[in-house]
Amino acid sequence: MKRRTFNTLLGAGLLAGTAPMIIGRAAAADPLGIGFVYVGPVEDFGWTHAHDVGRKAVEAELGNQVKTTFVESVKEGPDSERVIAELASKGNKLIFTTSFGYMNPTIKVAQRFPDVKFEHCTGYKRAENVSTYNIRFYEGRYVQGVIAGRLSKSGIVGYIGSVPIPEVVMGMNAFIIGMRTVNPKARMKIVWVNAWYDPGKEGDSAKALIDQGADIIAQHTDSGAPLQVAQQRGVLGFGQASDMSALAPKAQLTASVDFWNPYYIQRAKDVIAGTWKSQDVWGGFDSGMLVMAPYANMPDDVAKAGKAAEEGIREGKIVIFKGPIKDQSGAEKVPAGTELDDGAIASMNWLAEGIDGQIPS
């Protein structure tokens, strides 16, 4: 299974979109119903908010060719199956399900509605009418690490993990790898909150990490609570999924912003044009799906280093998971000269050297 790059997809889609015949047909037809299933509230300032920005972008771009609907705070599991089926039976022909726990429900509903196209975010199961898509968040983590390495006085970063899945693990590793390019003695302390959105637990974790000496807070959870704690305690941090600078203007250095707009617009156009095909997309900086929020609260030379890291990844000059990489025990995990392929990254279940803590197992 090879992942297609987002660029080829975007190129092919743009060509199809410019065909005048197709535009003419779409304008005459009923609007395309597009459903979105969200795991959190649209005002979460993070993950779900970013998806909703994408939904609005589809409406702004395609106007009355589309009609979007969303259902928020849908629990993973059986409840989501009901909601997805409800959206499909109410005439939506393209449905985005935006949380990992919607994977099996999406597949089940897709079997019942073969003429509806489904897009599942962050999963690995596909079908004739089910695509998967995701962002290479770990690229942003590396950039954050480079910035943290320059700014941290204690050399300790506190990292709030959500649930112990490869996606979160690879982010931790990319962060510490980036941080150690600047400060080889840097260490990371981690906390698992076992939730994606739990402002109370997230805030408490930030406090605990700061008490353990962390002067930079990073998070793989969706609320702004950790950044707000960071601001109160006078330390710095990174936003998650959306630009959270409004919540903590004095603490946010930058944020890895999920920018779903181009993908959502493209897939809607594909369905309208009749060119939609099941695929797997994993886009990073070069796809435009991942962007960094404006750099703030840091000296110019640090911002420059951050930008340089961003540019290096975009151009392929920096390969994050390239050996030599050691794991926590000091054993060599990736030999010098070797690069991990997407399969190895996507199933990562080890922590890199410099991280204190464990993956629950």
Added chain:
Amino acid sequence: MLLRLEPRGEHSRLWTYASPLLALALTVVTAAIIFSVLGKDPLQSLYVYLISPLTSTTGLPELFVKAAPLILIGVGLSLGFRANVWNIGAEGQYTLGAIFAAGLALSYPDAPAILLMPAMMVLGILGGMAWAAIPAYLRTRWNANEILTSLMLTYVAQLLLIYLVTGPWRDPEGYGFPQTALFSSNATPPMLVEGTRVHLGVLAAFLVAIIGWIVLTRSVIGFQLRVLGQAPRAARFAGFSQSRLIWLSLMVGGGLAGLAGMFEVAGPVGQLTPSISPGYGFTAIIVAFLGRLHPIGVIFGGLILALSYLGGEAAQIDLRMPNAVTGIFQGILLFFLLACDVLILYRLRGPKPAAAGGA
């Protein structure tokens, strides 16, 4: 003019049944006002919220699927609550029932369904009972408050579940995600209606409620539970064993919660994941009270609460209302229900003639 509350001196039989209906009516009126403040047509909004989920072909079956675990747990809790045994930890007992049954389903996926399914049901019940046995023992042996112990054990159960799905029971082909393999078809409860998600557990929920009703009203045990709740001293004088009734309450509550957990993971969920319950064990407490702690009432309570979820989703899809409407609707309903209960023990009176006229 001032209204007064005058004690009735007894339970009003009429208002015991009329109070929830009045509460429901007041909720509907209040919801209509909120809808119109939100700028929506109140009648259309009420239709979308309360009626439309029932009219679609999948709506009614989905209502039963959503209500089934609430009813199963609610019936068990209501028996205990009647005896003043406050089992707040049904969520944890549900989780343990799911874990016990999943262990069997994952160990013997190819066992014939005719053996596997009943065995999973028994294990689900045993799992819930085992978890409820801890607060029962602590209460009867050390007089530890079962509200606290059962509630705290919920968090222990959740951590145990996370440990299992991230560790020993993790699906080796699941790309490291915290989940077990999907259960085999033999370990999946049979569907009662083709093309829907109505599984064996839905039937079980209704059967359990009916059995619970018979036990409560027709058996000596049911009588003892009611007496213990209403007049503990009288129960002691009558020689009822309090610890036996505490054990019984917690075993029934825990066993049924465990059974609900088993049916939910084997049926609609299909595997163990860290999020196998959207809080059924806690919502069932509301359901039990909504149903007047009466097993048949619990059926209605479960259906009404399930409807509020489905209606909230329909309101989001058809009216673009925020999800918060669901929570507001449930909150208003509970508020009025508790408020209307005053009428069971008190009657509403106008001002005293003496005070008004001074005659």
